[in-house]
Structures are given as C-alpha cells and as structure tokens.
Amino acid sequence: MRIAGDVNGSLTSGGRFTLDLVALKANYLALQRHSGTAETAAVVKADAYGLGTQYVVPALVAAGVKTFYVAHIDEGIEVRKLAPSARIFVIYGAPKGTESVLSAHKLTPLICSAEQLDRWGQHIRKTGAPQAYGLHVDTGMNRSGLTMTEARLVGMHSDVLKASGLCHIMTHPACADDPDHPLNPKQIAQFQELKSIFSNIESSYANSAALLSMGNLGGDITRPGIALYGGEALNDVPNLMKPVVKAEARIVQIRHAKAGETVSYGATETLKRDTKIAVCAVGYADGYHRSIGLKHVRNGPGNDTPRAQTEHGDRTEAVRNAYGVRAGFVCGALAPILGRVTMDFTMFDVTDVPDAQLDEAQWVELFGENIALDDVARAGGTIGYELLTSLGRRYERVIVNG
Numbered sequence: 001m002r003i004a005g006d007v008n009g010s011l012t013s014g015g016r017f018t019l020d021l022v023a024l025k026a027n028y029l030a031l032q033r034h035s036g037t038a039e040t041a042a043v044v045k046a047d048a049y050g051l052g053t054q055y056v057v058p059a060l061v062a063a064g065v066k067t068f069y070v071a072h073i074d075e076g077i078e079v080r081k082l083a084p085s086a087r088i089f090v091i092y093g094a095p096k097g098t099e100s101v102l103s104a105h106k107l108t109p110l111i112c113s114a115e116q117l118d119r120w121g122q123h124i125r126k127t128g129a130p131q132a133y134g135l136h137v138d139t140g141m142n143r144s145g146l147t148m149t150e151a152r153l154v155g156m157h158s159d160v161l162k163a164s165g166l167c168h169i170m171t172h173p174a175c176a177d178d179p180d181h182p183l184n185p186k187q188i189a190q191f192q193e194l195k196s197i198f199s200n201i202e203s204s205y206a207n208s209a210a211l212l213s214m215g216n217l218g219g220d221i222t223r224p225g226i227a228l229y230g231g232e233a234l235n236d237v238p239n240l241m242k243p244v245v246k247a248e249a250r251i252v253q254i255r256h257a258k259a260g261e262t263v264s265y266g267a268t269e270t271l272k273r274d275t276k277i278a279v280c281a282v283g284y285a286d287g288y289h290r291s292i293g294l295k296h297v298r299n300g301p302g303n304d305t306p307r308a309q310t311e312h313g314d315r316t317e318a319v320r321n322a323y324g325v326r327a328g329f330v331c332g333a334l335a336p337i338l339g340r341v342t343m344d345f346t347m348f349d350v351t352d353v354p355d356a357q358l359d360e361a362q363w364v365e366l367f368g369e370n371i372a373l374d375d376v377a378r379a380g381g382t383i384g385y386e387l388l389t390s391l392g393r394r395y396e397r398v399i400v401n402g
C-alpha cells in the first residue's frame, strides 16, 4: 500500500522516505526468537526512532507487541491512542505534578528517584488505589534511576511496594554494544541482585545490543529499539536485521562540469576529471548531515582509526568500507558525494552512470537496501540512531504494508 505519491512520488517533495512495515514485523519476530521465554517489548520513543509512531505502533500491535516503552509522557499519550490495551512504560518516570496525567492515560512510570517514589506513594494514598509503576535502577549509566543503595533500601519492603502497584524493575546497560567490555559483567551482577531483591516482580535488562549478544539475561521482558528499525546494535558483527527505512533524494538537475572546477560551498572539492553531477534535493535540513560529506570526519575506535572491514551480508558488502559510505546509490552503482552537503541540496558524482539509465532514474538512494544506514552514519561520525531520529519533516512518506 502506498499512502503518498505514486511510483515516482508527488513531484513536490525533494526526498522520499519508504517505511517497510513488513521488514519491521520480520525484525520483531527475529528479536522474539532471541528473547526466548521472555516477552519482547518495543521501544518507540522519539517518534519511533524517527519512523513515525502513527505507522509503527499499529504495525507492532498487529505483530503481537503487548508492551511499549517511551521516553516522555507526551509520547506515551500518543501511543495510548494507538494501542488502547497495551502496557506503556515511561522511561522518564513521574516528574513532580505529572502523577495524575500518568494515571489518567494508564501510563506506567519507571520511577527513577527516591523523591519520585515518595510522591508516587502520596499519589496512591490520594487516589486510594494501587497505581502501576516500575523502578528504574542505575547500575552503570549515571543517567537516571535509583542508586543500588536506594534500591536495596526500598527492596526491604518489596511486598508492600508490590501491593501498591510496583510491577517492573528495570536497569539499562551502558556497553552492551561491546560484549567484551568489563562494565557488562558488573551491571549483569547488579541486575541479578535486583532480581533476587525484587524476586516477585517482573524484571528487564536487555536493550537491542544485549538481547542480540546475550539474550534475555534472565529478565522477564526485553526492550529492543534500534534493532527493530534495522539499525546496527552491535559493533563489528554482521547486522542481520532487515532495513526498515529507505531514504532517497530526488535528482533535480544533471550538470556537466569540467576538470579543475569546484563544487559546493568553500570550493573544497576540485574535480579531477570532467564530471557529470546529479544535483539532489536533500540536504542537512533533512538530516543528511553535513558531516557525511566532510572527508576528515572519522569514526571508530579512537575516532581516527579505520574500523575493521567486516562482512555485512551480501546486501552491503560491496559498498562497505572502513570509514562508512560517503556516497549515494543510483542505477546499480555508488555515486560519491561531491563537495559539502548543503541545507537543501547534495551533489553526487554520476559520471560513470550511462545517460540512458540516468534519464530513467529519478532518485538517489541515501541509505536503505543498497547502502546500510549505519555505513552512512559512520561516514558522518555518528550512529544509525542519530541519523534516523534527525530525518526531518520534508520527506514524502511511502508506507509498504505487504
């Protein structure tokens, strides 16, 4: 099903964003297999990682998702409209004054400080009924959550807490993308301790990276986000998730420039040969970051060491390199970026693409099936998460629904 545009798009947008809900569901089922006996939830914060809550949540409900995690209360309210009977956990917790809004929308806060816990207790006394909540315990992020010391203290009353609505214990791994990191066993040991303190409460540890590398780790429910959306969760291993998003830029002009001429702002790119240029109508305002076109940006260990060549399945093997992919894909070939990415335009070298083929091509793939999301992210010194969540609003959307 296409909900916007025809095959060649509406002609009024510069970019096209194809969201493949069939691939999304396949990724969910794959993650379910990794979860083993644990329930597999879906993290849909930040507008479902930029893909669009209104498309992603109904597709995931249809795929069997019963539990969602969002960051903020407003996100939870949006998800509640789309998933009336799901459980919705709010990672942000219950900031002062939000208690009754949370209850009104049947959102379950993951309480992340002793102060929030006190106020939630007052809320329960005021309403005169248990109100579902979870505890977010920090075991190594120093981002949010009760300290282990606080968790041990309140854990002495875990039966009382359970009677008041405590239904979930959660902690978040800092280094699961790097399974050999020494922080992993430390956090896992603290999670085991939490499980024994709150032995009668549902527990959760695994994000995408932990789930893919270590399974559910004894948690009752897993919390993948990025892997659902086809992004890389683990460093230096093949990404077996299917790409869910394809981003494309419309070719608005083909130019012929001579060797020695320069391209784009700063004249940083001097053409070494006579060059055929595809001028495309997507730029950094569309989340195609300026840094993707800057050759000095490096990612990987130490930020300036080439990332090891890794096999990445046949889909992207041909286009993968140590620094990511600084190119688009058109007519079966890579088209390198020429010069700086600008706000609304990016120029690609299509000299090697025959004119006849180029006449037919109207779009250059920025990432998708032929160029992996994370290879483009690497070229810009960032990660797939950031690329997806900054795609911007100007893309025409095409929804593939099977």
Ligand SMILES: *Cc1c(COP(=O)(O)O)cnc(C)c1O
Binding pocket: 043, 045, 091, 172, 206, 207, 208, 209, 223, 224, 225, 226, 227, 233
């Ligand atoms: C974002 C987030 C997740 C999902 O992480 P991914 O790396 O995208 O799988 C899980 N749990 C918490 C608490 C999060 O903030």
